[in-house]
Amino acid sequence: MTNTPANDGFGTITVAAILAESAARHPESVAIIVEDEETTYGQLWKETLSYAGALRARGIGPGDPVALLIPNVADFARAYYAVLALGGIVVPVHALLKAREIEYALRDSGAKLLICAAPLMTEGVPGAAGADVDVLTVMATDAADGTPRLEAEAAAAVPIRGYVPRRPQDTATILYTSGTTGKPKGALGTHFALMEQVNVLLSDTFDLRAGDKIFGGLPLFHTFGQTCVLNAGLRAGATIIMCPRFTGPAALDLVHKHEITVFFGVPTMYVALLEAAKANPGRPEALRYGISGGSSLPVAVLEKFREAFGAQIYEGYGLTETSPVASFNHVGVSPRPGTIGTPIWGVEIEIARPEIIDSIEFLPRGELGELVVRGHNLFKGYLNRPDATAEAVVDGWFRTGDLGIKDDDGYLRILDRTKDMIIRNGYNVYPREIEEILSQHPDVVSAAVFGVPHEMQGQEIAAAIVRTPNSTTTAEELISFAKDRLAAYKYPRIIELLPELPLGPSGKILKRELAATYKGNTSAAGADAE
Known part of the structure; x- marks a missing residue:
């Protein structure tokens, strides 16, 4: 798959630089913790280069899509940045998909290879076989089934020396939408959009610091966990405490045990955390704040969390197509409960008439309409679906399908999805x-x-x-x-x-x-x- 546009200047950029640069600056700092296993930034980058060497030996290079079916463990990061370091395209696969659904994602994306965690091979292997795609496994305790192990091939391969530079509009990821209507669509995320998203989140939206311990329970195959936790966390030099299988009690235990400073979650995670706290009360002193997204956070949950944990939740909004964060209750400013804050730096969000589909017609402040987004964070379209792309992006604005209001202060409030009304x-x-x-x-x-x-x-x-x-x-x-x-x-x-x-x-x-x-x-x- 060739995706390098012509005549777009000489500047280069790659998401792989996130790990490479942090490894150079914080080589001895712990990047990821999974149960009792700690991996430093230096180790993680070294192992990533070895994984990339193994993938290169299999013919993976610039523009080649590689699918990942891996839970929240360090191997997701190794494989993710290895593919990007080769100039390839990462295709994260939802860990709960069945073989037929996996086969669809592999075929539609044109994946050259599937890297599959051993616990997920029951669905991953037949899905790959249906798409005629080779499988490499990670997290395997043995290779009795004959599936090649990425760790073994990495040990025998020559590591690459550094990352392959990419152009700003080159594709970095193909993330599949939920497919509530029709088949899932592959949203094309660019190196520029993903990197600029991380830079804006760290400089002007979140308050993430080197040495922070952040909760890693959001699925990394999803845009929220991938961008806001993995990429932003490692770019900041923080330690990500992985939670491979989320439950309220397991999350609460990690919050206390590792003295987590920033909790990332969707509303259902905060509800589960509050329920777990009823059986195990006690405020985690290190916790500075929580970040919520993915769906609307009930104000009652926000208030209960503040009472139980002594920490504020900052709510934001975004979609796969917006990389994902488009607006946020910026950390450092008192959040306005019930709102999704204001647009992040460099991004515009307006309210348009939802019934007009072939153009964008703005509504006055305070009137209900469809949220439309424009800025550096937009994807570059849906893979092989020009009609769907043209329907979603009109006059340069992405139509979200969400109904909301923008007040005189620029704060946004979501009423609902148009399809849920x-x-x-x-x-x-x-x-x-x-x-x-x-x-x-x-x-x-x-x-x-x-x-x-x-x-x-x-x-x-x-x-x-x-x-x-x-x-x-x-x-x-x-x-x-x-x-x-x-x-x-x-x-x-x-x-x-x-x-x-x-x-x-x-x-x-x-x-x-x-x-x-x-x-x-x-x-x-x-x-x-x-």
Whole structure:
């Protein structure tokens, strides 16, 4: 795959420089901790060069896509930067995908090779076989199945001496979107967009310092964990405490054991952390603040976290196509709960009319519309999908599909995804508003609101709720709680009480799964025509 444009100057840039430069500046500092194993920056770069040597011996070079199916361990970083150091393209694969889905990602990206963690080979190997792609394994305790081991090939190969320079608009990553409609699309991330994102996050958005210990539980195959934790963390000279399999108790244990200073998570992680803290109270003194993204953070969760941990959560917003951060409640400035802050440096976010699809027509401040983004952080399109790219990027602005408001101070507030909006009896209903109310109930751990078909109303409002352990609060009581606080057309008539909510690989609640599995056999307070 050739992706070097002509006549674009002589400047070069590569994401691989993140690890190379930090290894030169902090060779003895610990870069990554996984359980009891510590890897210094110097070790990590040396091992990365060896991995790259093995990949080069297999013919991997500039512009070649290489897929990674690896959990949050040091081998993800080694393989990630090894591919980039060769000038290749990293194709991270979600760790929860099945063989058929893996095969699709490999075929669509044109991957030349799959580097697969041994625990994930059950799905990875048949997926690669279906796409006719060779497999190298990492994390293997033996090679009884005959799959070549990257570690062994790296030990026998000649390490590369340094990274291959790339042009700013060369492709660095192909990240697949969730595919809520149709097949997943491969978003092309450039070296420039990813590097500029990291530089802006460190200089003007986050407060990450050399020596910080940051929580590494966000999946590294996802843009949030990859950019904000791995790339920004290593660029800052911090230590990343990996959490290969997230649970609330496991995360809380790492926070205390390693004296983590900055916690990165999605809202469901903060909910799980708060639940774990009920059984193991005590404020972690080293924790300075938390960072949340991926989906809207209920204000009630933010307040509970501040009370339990004595630390503030700063919420931001972004998408795979925006590398990912587009706006943020900047650390150092008091956050405004319920908002996603202001655009990061060099990025513009405006509100446009969602019904006009072939051009961008801005709305006045305070009016509800679709968030559109323009700036250095944009991807360069969807792989082999020019029509989808043209639909997503109009007049140089990326259409997010999210509905929101921008106030007179420039702060942004998300109401919902356009596809998640519920139309009940002709009225627009935004699930986020209802979730905020339900989250205020003391027995509600988490809530997800979605629409279900209804013969008279068009759609009815339903909510799936996880209660606190041993709670006796009924669905009818929760409906009444919401009814007292919301307009008649907004409150949920249907409540499902579930032991847990379905989550995607990045920790997002899968509302489409809740809607698809709704059977109509739940508690309700009557779907009246109010």
